[in-house]
Amino acid sequence: MDPRRQFYLLYKKPYPLCRVPHFAFNRRILASHTGSTQRYIANVRSLSKPRVFPRLGWDDIDHSILVEEExxxxxxxxxxxxxxxxxxxNHRYQVVGKLGYGSTATVWLCRxxxxxxxxxLKVYIASTSxxxxxxxxxxxxxxxxxxxxxxxxxxxIEIFQVSNPDGHRNHTCLVHPPLGISLDQLLPLLPDKVMSSAMVRTTMRNVLAALDFLQTEARVIHTDIQPNNILLGIKDNTILSQFEDAEFEAPIPRKTLEDRTIYLxxxxxxxxxxxxxxxxGEARLGTDNQTGDIMPDIYRAPEIILNMSWDYKVDIWNVGMVIWDLFQHSHLFRARNPQGKxxxxQHLAEIQAVLGSPPPQFLARSERSKRFWDExxxxxxxVPIPNSNLESREExxxxxxxxxxxxxxxxxxRWLPEERATAKELLFDPWLMRGLFK
Structure with a gap:
């Protein structure tokens, strides 16, 4: 039996990610699981001291090539x-490899x-609040x-500050449990580069459960639900030690500059x-009467485009957008003019093609609506209304x-936020529950 499964049966809790199982348990399973258990114990013990990484052996990237965040x-x-x-x-987190980057931070796997x-470890840029x-x-x-x-x-897990070597800036660092790849990284690896309906249902049950907690108990609006913000959990932590060993044995290509190194x-x-x-990072405390520009551009709810006040139902619209992206071969809305901007x-015309004309009470909530619709x-x-609808788009x-x-x-x-279902209601939708009790 897998040690992780035996640990669960003995203690009725998941195999710990950041805690060594009681050594009596380790001895108990050692006899029948010598190889895997010894590797686990050796790995845990090795994580207690810094590792010396190679100083040579990687491919140098030409300085003229822009790399990652550059x-x-x-x-x-x-x-x-x-x-x-x-x-x-912070006297405890040793960087072992780069997981990703964005406009406001870089993300690293650490011991x-x-x-x-x-x-x-997410290390923010100095100017980000x-x-x-x-x-x-x-x-x-x-x-x-x-x-x-x-x-x-x-x-x-933790928040701390680190000083820039120039002595003039501080950077906020957020420490989280490690997770696997994001859904936007997963999709290109799947057959036809889309999820099956069963995979979408499994994924969205978890997302909607998280949203129901945020909305009903935490009173928080996420505002930034997109495939790259949904990550797969890790069942087997050996993929993390393998990640570290890969960096030790075959260092990732990098660009070495005078004051920094840019890693792939x-x-x-x-x-x-x-x-x-x-x-x-874009979440809001409070679920009602919010204002301001939020959400990734093609995922924006109509009340955001029209500069209305908004509430937690923007997250529900967002979920619909993500489901379409995971299941179909294109975005539901492009929101781009012929010049690609x-x-x-264009965005509102595409929304009207799918939803039909907006109700008068919705348009009355924004002066900006007069720019696109008459009295x-x-x-x-x-901009013409596209000749398509949801039925023709779903193939x-x-x-x-x-x-x-x-x-x-x-x-x-739905145009009207109050007509959108809640996360709890969606969790019990017949389509999402298909196959759940087979």
């Missing part, structure tokens, strides 16, 4: 902390030398709840764990399942 239009090198592999941050485990994100995490820590959705949300990200293998909703008129609610823009399903799937989507994609 290719971001807003990139300014002095704003990024110059993380290097082998570095120990926690005190707790003898792996963690994911994380006060709002930290406030949300601090708020979540105060909630005493048995809600199942809480386990589908990535927790925060090393991909993780598919981990087959439970999907987890991540990244509360983000265009609100009778008729579309008056020069993978047939019969009753297609009908159920489209009805499920329409419970999320």
């Amino acid at each position: 290719a971001i239009p807003t990139y300014k090198p002095e704003r990024f902390y110059p993380v290097y592999i082998g570095e120990v941050l 926690d030398l005190l707790n003898h485990c792996y963690v994911a 994380t006060t709002q994100e930290i406030a949300v995490y601090d708020h979540l820590k105060t909630i005493q709840s048995n809600h199942a959705g809480q386990s589908c949300l990535r927790p925060l 990200s090393r991909p993780l293998p598919i981990s087959y764990g439970t999907p987890i909703l991540c990244d509360l 983000l265009d609100d008129e 009778n609610g008729q579309w008056k823009s020069q 993978r399903l047939e019969g009753d399942e297609k009908e159920d799937f489209l009805r499920f989507l329409r419970r999320m994609l």
Whole structure:
């Protein structure tokens, strides 16, 4: 029997990620599981001391080539902390490899030398304020709840500051449990580069459970649900030690500059764990009467495009957008003009093609709506309404399942936010529950 399974049967809890199982348990399973257990114990013990990484043996990238974060239009090198592999941050987290990057942070796999485990470390650029994100995490820590959705949300382990070597800037660092690849990394690896309906249902049950916890008990709006913010859990931690060993044995290509090294990200293998909703960097405390521009451009709810106040139902719209992306071969809305630029008129025209004309009470909530519709609610823009609808766009399903799937989507994609279903209601939708009790 797998040691992880035996641990569960003995102690009725998941195999710990950041804790060494009681040594009596280790001795008990050692006789029958010598190889795997000894490797696990050796790995745990090795995580208690820093590792010396190679100083040679990688491919050098030409300085004229923009690498990773350098290719971001807003990139300014002095704003990024110059993380290097082998570095120990906050006296305990040794960097073993790069997991990814964005416009505001880089993400690294680290050894926690005190707790003898792996963690994911997000190092923000110096100019980014994380006060709002930290406030949300601090708020979540105060909630005493048995809600199942809480386990589908990535927790925060620690926050600390690190000083830039130039002595003039500080960087906020967030420590999280490590997770596997994101859904946008998973899709290209799947047959036809889309999920099956069963995979979509499994994934969205977890996302909706996390949202139900956020909305009903935490009173938090996520505002940034997209495939790269949904990560697979890790069932077998050996993929993390393999990631580290790969960096030791075959260092990732990098570009070495005078004041920093720009590393390529090393991909993780598919981990087959439970999907987890991540990244509360854009989250808001409070579920009603919010204002401001939020959401990834093609996922924006119509009330955001029209500068209305908004509430937690923007997350429900967001879920509908993500489901379509996971299951279909194209985005539901492109929101781009013929020049390829983000265009609100084009976006609203595409939404009307799918949803029909907006109700008068919705248009009355925004002065900006007069730019696109006349006083009778008729579309008056020069951008034509596309000749398509949800039925014609969905080509993978047939019969009753297609009908159920489209009805499920329409419970999320409504002009009026108050008409969108809640996360709890969606969890019990017949399409999402298909196959659950077989």
